[in-house]
Amino acid sequence: MLKKTAIHQLSDLTSALMGKGTLVAPVREDAGFNFREISDAKQVDLNFHNTIISPKSVFFPQTEDFIRYRTGRPLQEAETVEPEGKPLILFGVRPCDVKSFEIMDIHFSCTGAVDPYWQARREAATLIGYAFDVAAPAEPEEFYQTLGIGAADPEGSDIFMVRRGDDLILKSITGKGEALLAGIEGLAGASADDGKFFDDTVAAGRNFKTRFTCVDAKAITKKLEDLFHNTDFWEKASNACLSCGVCTFACPTCYCFDICDETLFGRGTRRRVWDACMFTDFTLEASGHNPRTKVYQRLRQKIGHKYSYHVRKYGVISCVGCGRCTRHCPVGIDIFSIVEEAMKA
Amino acid sequence: MSFEPKILGIACNWCTYTGADLAGTTRLQYPQNLRVVRVMCSSRINPSFIFRAFQLGADGVLVGGCHPGDCHYNTGNLYARRRLAVTKKILEFAGLEPGRFRVEWISASEGNKFAEVVTEFTGQIKALGPQTKFKIS
Amino acid sequence: MAVSFQQIEEKLKTEARRLLESGQVSLVLAWGRGFDEKHPMPYVAKGASDVDGIVFNEFCTHNLARYLVRYPRGTKMAVAVKAADSRAVVQLIQEDKVKRHDLVILGIPVYGIKNPKTGEIIDGKTTCGLYNPVLYDILIAEEVHGQPVSSPYAVLAEYEAMDQDARFAFWKKELDRCIRCYACRKACPMCYCDPCFIDQNKPKWGEKSPETPGNLMYHLTRFHHLAGRCIDCGECSRACPVDIPLYLFHKKVAKECEEMFGQAAGMSIEDKPVLVNFRMEDSDKILE
Numbered sequence: 001m002l003k004k005t006a007i008h009q010l011s012d013l014t015s016a017l018m019g020k021g022t023l024v025a026p027v028r029e030d031a032g033f034n035f036r037e038i039s040d041a042k043q044v045d046l047n048f049h050n051t052i053i054s055p056k057s058v059f060f061p062q063t064e065d066f067i068r069y070r071t072g073r074p075l076q077e078a079e080t081v082e083p084e085g086k087p088l089i090l091f092g093v094r095p096c097d098v099k100s101f102e103i104m105d106i107h108f109s110c111t112g113a114v115d116p117y118w119q120a121r122r123e124a125a126t127l128i129g130y131a132f133d134v135a136a137p138a139e140p141e142e143f144y145q146t147l148g149i150g151a152a153d154p155e156g157s158d159i160f161m162v163r164r165g166d167d168l169i170l171k172s173i174t175g176k177g178e179a180l181l182a183g184i185e186g187l188a189g190a191s192a193d194d195g196k197f198f199d200d201t202v203a204a205g206r207n208f209k210t211r212f213t214c215v216d217a218k219a220i221t222k223k224l225e226d227l228f229h230n231t232d233f234w235e236k237a238s239n240a241c242l243s244c245g246v247c248t249f250a251c252p253t254c255y256c257f258d259i260c261d262e263t264l265f266g267r268g269t270r271r272r273v274w275d276a277c278m279f280t281d282f283t284l285e286a287s288g289h290n291p292r293t294k295v296y297q298r299l300r301q302k303i304g305h306k307y308s309y310h311v312r313k314y315g316v317i318s319c320v321g322c323g324r325c326t327r328h329c330p331v332g333i334d335i336f337s338i339v340e341e342a343m344k345a
Numbered sequence: 346m347s348f349e350p351k352i353l354g355i356a357c358n359w360c361t362y363t364g365a366d367l368a369g370t371t372r373l374q375y376p377q378n379l380r381v382v383r384v385m386c387s388s389r390i391n392p393s394f395i396f397r398a399f400q401l402g403a404d405g406v407l408v409g410g411c412h413p414g415d416c417h418y419n420t421g422n423l424y425a426r427r428r429l430a431v432t433k434k435i436l437e438f439a440g441l442e443p444g445r446f447r448v449e450w451i452s453a454s455e456g457n458k459f460a461e462v463v464t465e466f467t468g469q470i471k472a473l474g475p476q477t478k479f480k481i482s
Numbered sequence: 483m484a485v486s487f488q489q490i491e492e493k494l495k496t497e498a499r500r501l502l503e504s505g506q507v508s509l510v511l512a513w514g515r516g517f518d519e520k521h522p523m524p525y526v527a528k529g530a531s532d533v534d535g536i537v538f539n540e541f542c543t544h545n546l547a548r549y550l551v552r553y554p555r556g557t558k559m560a561v562a563v564k565a566a567d568s569r570a571v572v573q574l575i576q577e578d579k580v581k582r583h584d585l586v587i588l589g590i591p592v593y594g595i596k597n598p599k600t601g602e603i604i605d606g607k608t609t610c611g612l613y614n615p616v617l618y619d620i621l622i623a624e625e626v627h628g629q630p631v632s633s634p635y636a637v638l639a640e641y642e643a644m645d646q647d648a649r650f651a652f653w654k655k656e657l658d659r660c661i662r663c664y665a666c667r668k669a670c671p672m673c674y675c676d677p678c679f680i681d682q683n684k685p686k687w688g689e690k691s692p693e694t695p696g697n698l699m700y701h702l703t704r705f706h707h708l709a710g711r712c713i714d715c716g717e718c719s720r721a722c723p724v725d726i727p728l729y730l731f732h733k734k735v736a737k738e739c740e741e742m743f744g745q746a747a748g749m750s751i752e753d754k755p756v757l758v759n760f761r762m763e764d765s766d767k768i769l770e
């Protein structure tokens with residue numbers, strides 16, 4: 001099904017979507033764009049390149065409560081927080097981020113250990129993807145094309161959107177998407193010409209240029225394994241690294257978390273909070289021993305995990321080239337430049 | 346119902362806490378809104394105690410120590426004076442009402458002063474009303 | 483005289499090469515190429531062959547003093563510093579984190595460094611607004627003079643004029659945005675504690691989750707820890723991915739400290755940090 005709407009009528013579309021479930025979409029905030037739950041249809045703003053934090057936060061929020069209880073022995077009135085399964089519409093996700101959900105699924109639902117919170121939200125969600133502008137050059141940080149992800153790949157989305165001048169063309173990709181699209185009134189039918197434009201954009205997206213040439217995941221995996229003990233290489237790569245959490249928090253495929261209890265006024269919550277392998281205490285053991293005390297060990301872990309260990313174990317690189325880590329790193333560390341250096345080393 | 350503030354008192358063992366004792370043994374009347382924590386010296390007070398107290402619902406915080414020059418550890422309160430002055434400025438710039446935090450030097454023999462300060466401070470906090478800004482709800 | 487970034491780069495390379503070849507230092511902290519022109523990176527040259535990697539341009543914002551504490555005590559290091567960065571080195575010497583005699587300070591007088599995020603020239607609005615290093619062994623360029631002098635505290639007036647409620651609302655809005663990535667403390671040359679108070683579990687000073695209570699605790703305490711030590715380089719705010727204007731709070735605390743104790747941070751290695759110091763004649767007025 002192919003539909004369209006004028007961009008200036010976007011709020012009609014978003015308000016119709018709000019009638020179908022919780023709408024989460026890009027919103028302009030003080031520091032840039034982020035995906036947020038929408039309370040006013042006019043908040044949605046598609047004039048963004050990409051968001052600061054990836055939309056993983058929609059399925060895997062930075063803080064998530066599991067159990068709420070009264071403190072004391074024995075624990076009283078403990079109750080588990082049930083996973084939410086209410087219909088969710090995730091609107092305006094870029095193709096690289098759509099791809100990231102597939103990678104995250106490996107960890108949260110496909111390896112046998114199922115995370116009910118992730119899964120419930122994921123199943124309840126309808127994904128509306130949004131093509132990058134293939135007529136404009138890519139931003140310098142991005143390299144999704146390098147990893148085989150097109151700038152306008154509709155795969156993985158339920159509905160995919162392409163902007164054509166002042167119009168937004170919407171095409172259903174899955175049955176779920178078709179059902180949603182069919183239920184929205186007031187959308188104009190798209191012409192055959194729009195259909196051709198849509199297909200052309202998708203095709204152009206596959207040839208879109210981002211940094212670097214395409215990569216051979218197997219070769220990288222092997223190379224990074226070989227380089228593991230090359231301390232010189234990793235020290236050089238991490239000389240500037242501050243060991244903060246920006247890159248992992250912004251990343252759509254970083255999934256580490258810590259479980260902690262926060263108690264106050266006799267009430268407690270057991271919750272998970274994002275953690276990051278770049279933090280000094282990430283690997284700190286109860287004995288006091290810390291196997292990764294050096295910055296280079298932590299950066300090696302981050303890059304090795306994404307480009308080597310993950311490939312060996314699950315067959316795919318755990319990176320989608322969205323460029324967020326590079327864009328937000330306070331010292332300009334660029335993950336793929338390090339991979340490139342590694343290949344040359 | 347009238348507002349009964351919760352006030353955290355942090356008093357050094359050697360002067361203010363003893364002064365409070367004296368106020369008690371001489372049966373001086375003062376409001377019961379103050380809950381006192383004893384520390385060995387005013388310089389033992391980590392400013393985070395004060396931030397946290399406001400988060401946990403204190404309507405006011407009163408720190409008491411020996412008079413400058415009289416600290417049991419000679420110089421503790423001279424450091425504390427500087428440090429707590431900074432604490433006060435930080436609280437104010439963060440938007441907390443200036444009257445909610447006070448430092449007073451009260452010696453072991455100043456039971457009267459202790460009672461007066463507590464009475465006056467309690468009145469001031471009552472006038473300011475409940476502290477809601479930092480309080481975790 | 484307009485400062486030429488190219489000349490600074492050349493001079494930095496010359497000095498770095500000389501220092502490394504003569505064995506006077508075992509490493510030089512400078513800037514190097516990043517993934518594009520706009521993003522030079524902190525760079526460490528450990529031998530003469532690394533020297534060609536040194537870069538200097540208008541986007542060299544990073545305060546390299548931050549890296550000094552990373553190397554073992556006694557390591558002979560050269561460090562390239564702009565004005566504020568040199569104050570950080572001074573402050574670290576005061577705090578005995580580095581020894582003066584272990585350092586060769588390459589001072590860079592420069593005006594026109596730009597924030598790569600905004601493209602704006604970095605001046606007294608977000609930093610201390612000095613353009614000449616306060617301490618150096620080798621001056622890399624001629625001192626710059628004639629730049630508009632403004633008080634680094636001028637930017638505070640607007641916030642000081644707010645009433646308490648408005649100011650609280652302002653900070654709440656800003657700090658609520660914090661995602662607790664800790665880039666601010668990691669970029670800060672004065673935040674070198676291991677572990678940082680907020681990472682401690684016993685006692686646990688504040689919540690780990692990025693919500694109002696923990697955020698307030700983390701930031702207020704951090705502002706306090708930086709009292710009289712923050713040299714107003716602005717790195718924390720530039721590092722922040724969600725653009726929280728931390729510099730405003732740090733400036734306010736710095737201003738108060740300067741007024742109360744008559745000393746600005748990082749100006750002289752003879753000074754003692756104000757909060758580990760006192761004078762008998764300190765007045766109780768400061769508590770009012």
Ligand code: SF4
Binds near residue numbers: 242245329
């Ligand atoms: S790579 Fe950059 S963002 Fe990541 S931990 Fe290092 S300094 Fe922080």
Ligand code: SF4
Binds near residue numbers: 670713717
């Ligand atoms: S607090 Fe910020 S401005 Fe101050 S020294 Fe640290 S990084 Fe620089």
Ligand code: SF4
Binds near residue numbers: 704
């Ligand atoms: S916030 Fe305080 S404890 Fe943490 S690193 Fe900075 S100075 Fe140290």
Ligand code: SF4
Binds near residue numbers: 659660664724726
């Ligand atoms: S850098 Fe910004 S977001 Fe990160 S912890 Fe600091 S204030 Fe919070």
Ligand code: FES
Binds near residue numbers: 357361387416417
């Ligand atoms: S012992 Fe009373 S202030 Fe130090």
